[in-house]
Amino acid sequence: MVAWTLVFHLIGLVFWLGSLLVVTHILALHTQEESTEAREALGRLESKLLRALAHPGAAIMVITGFILVGHDPNLMRQPWLHAKLLLVVVLIALDLRVTFRAKAFQEGTIEMTRGECMGLHGAIALVFTLILILVLVRPFGPPRHQAELGGVGRAGKTESGRQKAEVIRQKAQGSRQLAIGSVQLG
Numbered sequence: 001m002v003a004w005t006l007v008f009h010l011i012g013l014v015f016w017l018g019s020l021l022v023v024t025h026i027l028a029l030h031t032q033e034e035s036t037e038a039r040e041a042l043g044r045l046e047s048k049l050l051r052a053l054a055h056p057g058a059a060i061m062v063i064t065g066f067i068l069v070g071h072d073p074n075l076m077r078q079p080w081l082h083a084k085l086l087l088v089v090v091l092i093a094l095d096l097r098v099t100f101r102a103k104a105f106q107e108g109t110i111e112m113t114r115g116e117c118m119g120l121h122g123a124i125a126l127v128f129t130l131i132l133i134l135v136l137v138r139p140f141g142p143p144r145h146q147a148e149l150g151g152v153g154r155a156g157k158t159e160s161g162r163q164k165a166e167v168i169r170q171k172a173q174g175s176r177q178l179a180i181g182s183v184q185l186g
Helices: 002-032 036-071 073-077 079-107 114-137 159-185
Strands: none
Touching (some): 036 073, 079 114
């Protein structure tokens, strides 16, 4: 179940952040467009991307995030997750800013500049990058074992791996003692 929840969490990520990055880029083009028909078409595209992809993607991410934390409540004790959640709040604020500014721009009540749109684009990309670093590197938590990261080797043994190794060692030691005992008897 956790694996499927993670799949949907990542799908939500692609929809939400991909759409926000596309919308901010389209907004930047929209600010420089002269044609009324083209401006209307760009405005409709921005609205559709936000309503149909970005906001449902955000909802999917938040819901699946709660489910993932529910599966492992100890995650709430991890400092990297606190930092990630703070960045998610920042991302939600950026999303709301893009949404309300785009709507007001389309209605003609405000003016936006290409620089503002590209600034929002860069801020969204930066927050996304920081979230990825926190999730993959977990810089504020205990070091991750290689086994958790998909690696192999002595340093990456999990607790169950250590237990299996101990059982094998004990069996080998028992076989050695049995062999020594039979040599002495013979």
